[in-house]
Amino acid sequence: MQxxxxxxxxxxxxxxxxxxxxxxxxxxxxxxAEELRExxxxxxxxxxxxxxxxSLQRQGQLALWAPAQGQEAAQVGTIAxxxxxxxxxxxxxxxxxxxxxxxxxxxxxxxxxxxRHTGWDPREHNFQVxxxxxxxxxxxxxxxxxxxxxxxxxGSIPRDRAEDEIVVACIGDGATSQGDVHESMVFASSYELPxxxxxxxxxxxxxxxxxxxxxxxxxxxxxxxxxxxxxxxGNDVLASYAVATRLSGEIRAGKGPKLIExxxxxxxxxxxxxxxxxxxxxxxxxxxxxRDPIRRYRSWLSSTGDADESFFEQVxxxxxxxxxxxxxxxxxxxxxxxxxxxxxxxxxxxxxVEAEKAWLKDYEAGFAEETNATEAGTTR
Amino acid sequence: xxxxxxxxxxxxxxxALRDELAADQKTLLIGEDIGxxxxxxRVTDGLQAEFGTHRVIDSPLAExxxxxxxxxxxxxxxxxxxxxxxxxxxxxxxxQITTQLAKMHNRTDGKIKVPVTIRIPYGxxxxxxxxxxxxxxxxxxxxxxxxxxxxxxxxDAYWMxxxxxxxxxxxxxxxxxxxxxxxxxxxxxxxxxxxxxAQVLREGTDATIATYGxxxxxxxxxxxxARADQRSIEVIDIRSISPLDDETIARxxxxxxxxxxxxxxxxxxxxxxxxxxxxxxxxxxxLLAPVLRVGGFHMPYPPSSQxxxxxxxxxxxxxxxxRSFSYQRGV
Ligand SMILES: Cc1ncc(C[n+]2csc(CCOP(=O)(O)OP(=O)(O)O)c2C)c(N)n1
Numbered sequence: 001m002q003x004x005x006x007x008x009x010x011x012x013x014x015x016x017x018x019x020x021x022x023x024x025x026x027x028x029x030x031x032x033a034e035e036l037r038e039x040x041x042x043x044x045x046x047x048x049x050x051x052x053x054x055s056l057q058r059q060g061q062l063a064l065w066a067p068a069q070g071q072e073a074a075q076v077g078t079i080a081x082x083x084x085x086x087x088x089x090x091x092x093x094x095x096x097x098x099x100x101x102x103x104x105x106x107x108x109x110x111x112x113x114x115x116r117h118t119g120w121d122p123r124e125h126n127f128q129v130x131x132x133x134x135x136x137x138x139x140x141x142x143x144x145x146x147x148x149x150x151x152x153x154x155g156s157i158p159r160d161r162a163e164d165e166i167v168v169a170c171i172g173d174g175a176t177s178q179g180d181v182h183e184s185m186v187f188a189s190s191y192e193l194p195x196x197x198x199x200x201x202x203x204x205x206x207x208x209x210x211x212x213x214x215x216x217x218x219x220x221x222x223x224x225x226x227x228x229x230x231x232x233x234g235n236d237v238l239a240s241y242a243v244a245t246r247l248s249g250e251i252r253a254g255k256g257p258k259l260i261e262x263x264x265x266x267x268x269x270x271x272x273x274x275x276x277x278x279x280x281x282x283x284x285x286x287x288x289x290x291r292d293p294i295r296r297y298r299s300w301l302s303s304t305g306d307a308d309e310s311f312f313e314q315v316x317x318x319x320x321x322x323x324x325x326x327x328x329x330x331x332x333x334x335x336x337x338x339x340x341x342x343x344x345x346x347x348x349x350x351x352x353v354e355a356e357k358a359w360l361k362d363y364e365a366g367f368a369e370e371t372n373a374t375e376a377g378t379t380r
Numbered sequence: 381x382x383x384x385x386x387x388x389x390x391x392x393x394x395x396a397l398r399d400e401l402a403a404d405q406k407t408l409l410i411g412e413d414i415g416x417x418x419x420x421x422r423v424t425d426g427l428q429a430e431f432g433t434h435r436v437i438d439s440p441l442a443e444x445x446x447x448x449x450x451x452x453x454x455x456x457x458x459x460x461x462x463x464x465x466x467x468x469x470x471x472x473x474x475x476q477i478t479t480q481l482a483k484m485h486n487r488t489d490g491k492i493k494v495p496v497t498i499r500i501p502y503g504x505x506x507x508x509x510x511x512x513x514x515x516x517x518x519x520x521x522x523x524x525x526x527x528x529x530x531x532x533x534x535x536d537a538y539w540m541x542x543x544x545x546x547x548x549x550x551x552x553x554x555x556x557x558x559x560x561x562x563x564x565x566x567x568x569x570x571x572x573x574x575x576x577x578a579q580v581l582r583e584g585t586d587a588t589i590a591t592y593g594x595x596x597x598x599x600x601x602x603x604x605x606a607r608a609d610q611r612s613i614e615v616i617d618i619r620s621i622s623p624l625d626d627e628t629i630a631r632x633x634x635x636x637x638x639x640x641x642x643x644x645x646x647x648x649x650x651x652x653x654x655x656x657x658x659x660x661x662x663x664x665x666x667l668l669a670p671v672l673r674v675g676g677f678h679m680p681y682p683p684s685s686q687x688x689x690x691x692x693x694x695x696x697x698x699x700x701x702x703r704s705f706s707y708q709r710g711v
Contacts, residue, residue, distance in 0.1 A: 117487035128455075129488055133479045139445055140480070143452020143460075150458065153434055154405055180476075183445030190440055336489070344490040345524050347548035351576075351623040353524070 006217045008263045009243055010233035014291045016299030024242035031241075033306040039080060039237050040301055041315050043072035043294050046096035048319035049105055050268075052326055053112065057272040061331060063114040068095045070235070070267035073293030074200050076100060077240025078168075078260065081248055085126060088168045089141040091175065092130040093200070093266075101125040105326035106333060115335040134171075135178035138197070141169035142184045145193035164252040166194045174205020176221070177213045188257035189225040196244070196251055197222075197259040200234060202266035207279040219261035227257045234264030235293040238300075265291070383569035390560035392534035393423050393499075395568070396541035397461065401431050404459060407545060410437040410446055411463030411499075420465055421501055421560055443473035447498065451481055454494040459545055467502040467554075468511025474519075481550045482525030497544045501557040502530075503594045503644050504691055507684045514681060515645035520552055521622045521654070528621040529575050530554040532596035534564035536619065539572035554621075556594035578625035580632060584614030587638035587701050590629050590655065592618035595642050595692060602697040613701065621651060629655060630662035637668040638704040642692050647675035669707035672700045 011028065012018055018028075050067050057065040068075065075096035079088070088097060098108050103120045110119025111130060118129040131137040145167040171181060176199060188195045199218050203210055210218070222229025228250075232243040240262060247258040265288040269276050276285075301307045342357040387395070400407045409424060415438040418425030428436035439446050443464060450460040464470045470477070477498070484494045504513035520526050527549050531537040537555070544551035573579055581596070582603055589599040596617050603613035614636050616629055633639040639659055641652040652673035659671050674692045682690050 116489060118489060118491075121491050122455075122488070123491070129492075131480075133475065136448065136476060136480050139448020139476065140452035140455065142445070143449035143454070144456050145452070146449055147453045147456030147458055150408070150434065150453070151456075179472075180444055180448060183440070183442040183448070186440045186442060187445050187449055340489070341486065344486045346527070347485060347490075347493055347495075350527070350549075351625065351627075353623075 006219055006231045008231040008233040009239050010236050011239040011242065012236045012296055012300055014235075014296055016296050016303065018238070018300055021242075024239065024246065027242035027245045028238050035080075036301060036304075037307050037311060039076055039241070040294075040297055040307065041318075042076045042080075042096060042100055043237065043297065044315045045319045045322060046072050046076070046099055047294060048323050049099065049108075049326060050095065052323040053109060054268070054272060056109075056327065056330060057112070062109065062112045062272075064271050064273060065112055066093045066271045067266070067268035068093050070265045070288065070293065071200055071202055072096050073237035073297065074234030074240050074262040074264045077237040078198055078244040078262070081241050081244035082166070082168065083164075086166045086168060086248070087126050087128065087141075087144055088170065089128045089137040089144070090130055090170045091134070091137065091172060092132055093172070094130075094170050097170075098125075098127055101127045103127060104329075105322065106329040109326070109330050110333060113330060113333050115333045134175040135180040135184075138169040138171060138181050138184035139187070141167045141195060142187040142193055145188065145195045146191060148194055149191065166196055166248055166251045168196045168198055170198045170200070172205060173199060173201040173203070173210045173213055173218060174208065176218055185221075185225040185257070189227055192254075192256040194251050194254075195257040196248055197257065198244075199259065199261045201261055201263050204266055204270065204276075204280065206270045206274060217261065219259065222259035225257075227259065229259035229261060231261045231263060234262030235291045235296065237293060237297050264293075384565055384567045386563055387534055387566055388561045388563050389531070389534045389537045389555075390421060390423050392538040392564075392566050393541050393555065394425060394427070395566070396538045396545075397424065397427060398430065399568075400459075400461075400542055400545045401427065401435060406457060407459045407461065408435055408437060408453065409461050409463065410439050410450065412439055412441055412446075412465050414438060414463050419463055421557065423499070423501075423555075423560075424463065443469055443471075444476050447473040447476040447481060447496070450496040450498075451476065451484065451494050454496050455484075455492055459495050459497070461497040461499065461545055464498060464500045466512050467500050467514035467516060470498075470500055470516060477520070477526070477550075477552075478523045482523045485549070486525060493548045494550055495545075495548045496550045497541075497547075498550070498552045499541075500552060500554055501560070502554040503556050503558060504681065504684070504687050505558040505594065507687075509684070510681065513684065513687065515554075515643065515676070517554055517621050517643075518645060518650045521624075521651060525550065526622060527551040527576065528554065529619060530556065530593035530621060531619070532556065532559065532593055532617050533562065534566045536572050536575075536617075538566045538568070540575040540619070543571075543575040554593055558594050559597070562597070576620040576623050576625070578619055578628040579617045580614060580628070581617050582613070582615040584612040584636060586612045586636055587640065587704055588614040588616060588629075588632045588636045589640045589642060589697055589701070590616040590618055590632070591642040592621065594644055598692065598694055599642060599697060602694045602701075605694055606698060606701060611701065618655075624651075624655065624658070626655065626658040626662065630659045633659050633671070634663040634666040637666055638701070639667070639671045640674060640697060640700040640704060641671060642674040642697055642700075644676055644691055646678050647673045648678045650675055669704040672704055674700045
């Protein structure tokens with residue numbers, strides 16, 4: 001059987017022309033010129049940050065970097081459709097979404113510089129910490145959504161919201177093969193949770209193509225769990241925004257979980273440890289370069305008269321400043337003290353942890369005494 | 381109504397769950413078949429009728445889902461109590477427990493607390509089929525970030541369950557299923573000692589047997605039997621596997637100068653080795669013999685028709701005590 005194709009929702013063609021769509025165009029028409037410009041700004045800033053992070057890694061300043069180049073529209077379009085109170089459970093490549101939520105570049109890069117596991121407080125940004133065990137967070141998202149429903153039932157809304165709060169679980173195409181995604185979708189469907197699954201199908205899971213994860217479009221999976229899925233052109237920021245706006249509205253209205261398969265492309269390497277030339281062709285990359293989300297949007301945006309050359313120049317200059325500031329602040333990141341790591345293994349005192357912490361302190365103090373003694377010896 | 385009641389351990393756990401559900405709206409129970417059925421061991425019997433389907437939640441048949449969802453609920457301020465139906469079925473959730481639940485507080489630098497309680501009916505001697513008699517404590521004890529306790533009597537079962545639920549850390553309660561029907565006094569007003577401390581259950585002078593959960597009554601019976609041979613055996617209920625109260629165990633070992641550690645789990649790579657090493661560090665000069673271990677063998681849990689040979693019993697404990705006496709020092 002041939003896998004069934006599903007045409008993604010697209011409003012903006014790669015050449016920058018906008019098509020009419022009965023369902024989705026109204027969402028775009030409702031955006032102000034300022035909001036339209038902001039979409040561009042967010043995408044451009046992420047791309048610049050991404051390039052800077054890649055070079056920091058090359059210079060040995062980051063342990064790893066997972067570039068999101070090519071996925072800016074998918075992420076910015078989707079997060080722009082959410083409310084700031086909606087909790088997002090990311091994987092590890094949602095940099096544009098993180099920045100959109102006010103996470104600073106150095107907070108974002110903290111884990112990648114390996115000074116700490118986490119750079120930000122999830123509650124401040126309603127953006128959970130990155131998860132490296134693929135798909136584990138999709139269940140945490142389901143639990144969070146169960147909590148929303150509990151809050152509503154008990155009338156005990158803890159954070160002055162929940163009324164129309166939704167949860168977003170991000171996953172890659174590769175991660176959709178993990179059992180946790182299945183269990184999460186079963187929970188979401190059975191308990192009618194206010195959840196949006198946001199799959200970024202960037203065509204590759206490291207070196208393995210999407211067809212090894214699924215012969216049919218990933219969007220079709222939603223149906224099997226009994227909820228709606230929409231396939232969208234993830235390189236089209238306007239379609240991404242419109243689809244996410246419509247679906248999140250339906251979830252808020254109590255219609256249960258929804259799924260977006262955002263068809264996009266990871267233009268760079270999987271991470272800085274990867275060599276994409278080993279598994280993908282240059283023709284494929286060229287094809288997707290022709291569908292670049294930022295160039296496409298820029299071309300349309302300037303055609304509307306809502307943004308002129310000076311705007312784009314200003315964004316480029318701002319992005320450049322951000323990148324150089326980021327370099328300084330990232331290099332200045334202080335590593336967490338191992339004592340602090342001991343202190344957060346448990347919330348409450350734990351005998352073995354305390355004993356080991358005390359032992360390390362004594363042990364290291366022994367060295368300090370020795371060093372002092374030797375130093376004293378040399379001066380004598 | 382008196383605050384002291386006689387009840388089986390399973391009922392003591394039910395009472396603890398009921399009292400915590402009543403005390404805090406944010407406490408929720410979730411697991412397979414825990415609602416109308418009351419769980420396969422009936423530990424949650426009647427609780428759904430009392431607290432509603434949204435506080436006592438029948439979950440889909442998905443262990444990773446149960447624990448993963450508990451993590452998300454806990455992140456949002458709830459205190460979920462998960463029931464894993466049987467010990468052998470916790471492994472589909474092993475990833476969520478070890479890579480997520482155990483580490484969340486640490487990897488977020490203390491910003492996120494995940495007060496999840498996981499109840500696991502564990503251990504053998506119920507004559508069941510495979511995967512229904514496992515003792516996975518060492519696998520979890522090796523994972524920093526988890527607390528693990530094992531009650532051995534109704535009083536502890538009641539209070540440890542309550543203490544686990546109110547703890548801000550993730551706690552695994554290993555409920556010795558062969559002791560669910562063991563009756564005992566439960567004082568609902570006066571708490572049992574701190575769940576994370578060991579307890580000397582019987583004083584003795586010649587040797588110590590330290591154990592936890594299902595084998596505590598066996599150790600007490602072994603000590604009683606040893607009396608006939610003029611041996612005075614001290615018995616310690618270890619109670620908490622992580623943190624481990626090695627101090628209490630070592631103090632007893634230093635006093636009696638001989639220690640036998642017993643558990644149902646295989647001895648190889650198990651808690652017994654950890655305890656032996658720790659006690660040796662603390663009490664080496666006082667010991668007259670190496671710490672000896674009594675436990676299961678390095679094999680998958682055998683068909684239950686053979687579990688009587690696999691599981692430590694009174695005789696195996698006494699054999700170890702006698703072996704301890706056969707060592708001579710300084711030869
Ligand atoms: C459970 C697990 N298995 C393997 C890995 C190693 N790994 C990291 S990323 C990755 C590919 C993920 O692909 P996808 O979900 O499509 O996301 P993408 O990286 O393309 O954004 C793999 C195999 C992991 N992090 N977690």
